[in-house]
Amino acid sequence: MSAYAYRDRNRTEVIYASEAMTENIDTLFFCPNKDCTAHLHICAVDGSRKAYFRATYKQFPHIDNCPFASSANHFDSDKFNEELFSFDDAINNLFLVKKESERNKIQRNIGEHNNGENNKQPIKTLRQIYSMCKSRPVTDMYAGKKIRDMILDDRSAYYYTKGCFGNKIVEARRQAGHFFEDESKRVFFKAPTESGKYTFVLQFDEEKIYGKIKTEIKKNRDKLFIVAGKWESAEKYNHFISNIYSDRQVKVIR
Numbered sequence: 001m002s003a004y005a006y007r008d009r010n011r012t013e014v015i016y017a018s019e020a021m022t023e024n025i026d027t028l029f030f031c032p033n034k035d036c037t038a039h040l041h042i043c044a045v046d047g048s049r050k051a052y053f054r055a056t057y058k059q060f061p062h063i064d065n066c067p068f069a070s071s072a073n074h075f076d077s078d079k080f081n082e083e084l085f086s087f088d089d090a091i092n093n094l095f096l097v098k099k100e101s102e103r104n105k106i107q108r109n110i111g112e113h114n115n116g117e118n119n120k121q122p123i124k125t126l127r128q129i130y131s132m133c134k135s136r137p138v139t140d141m142y143a144g145k146k147i148r149d150m151i152l153d154d155r156s157a158y159y160y161t162k163g164c165f166g167n168k169i170v171e172a173r174r175q176a177g178h179f180f181e182d183e184s185k186r187v188f189f190k191a192p193t194e195s196g197k198y199t200f201v202l203q204f205d206e207e208k209i210y211g212k213i214k215t216e217i218k219k220n221r222d223k224l225f226i227v228a229g230k231w232e233s234a235e236k237y238n239h240f241i242s243n244i245y246s247d248r249q250v251k252v253i254r
């Protein structure tokens, strides 16, 4: 399901689900993924006034691995505090091992106590940030930052002509064939997923986290993954590398 779609096959005219409530359920819309041939229609979420786009007809489903097919990626913006969100803070927090991040949370809660105005928290997990990024076009903003400055995926690939540097979420697939290297504790991904133009090298410190992620990739060989990293040039052309300190930096998209 998707929070936005396009009125035309060329994907020039965007429409948000919230604006499409009055549309007929027979009206055809197109998937945000330009390679996807799904026919989308407006639907209401049961028991709420929220709407979303769904590939209602079996004959016109999302293509395999279309990131807009999953209902797990649904983002409910009303549940979170957009103003309090800082992309870099959120990404840096994912780098911390769990114990440190819990400590930060406790300190934050103490600091925010009694400010009562709004109890909503900003998005913080990798899945939440990813769902938010997928809920609107890449030129839209969230908390004052453009989506394309947060995520490299097929939609924002045009913007990453020189590579991918700094804190970014990358939507990727595993490198075909040889995708890990036990000796150096490295895992290799390709992104953007359609062209696979860039290689992303995940450098693990800890044997345990390395083993866990490697197993996860083996179990989900054909699935897309999301990785939060602080990327810099690796030794080879079009290769980018980031340290992976925590398993919260790598998730499979189901």
Ligand SMILES: [Zn+2]
Pocket (backbone or CB within 6 Å): 031, 032, 033, 036, 037, 038, 062, 063, 066, 067, 068, 069
């Ligand atoms: Zn699709």
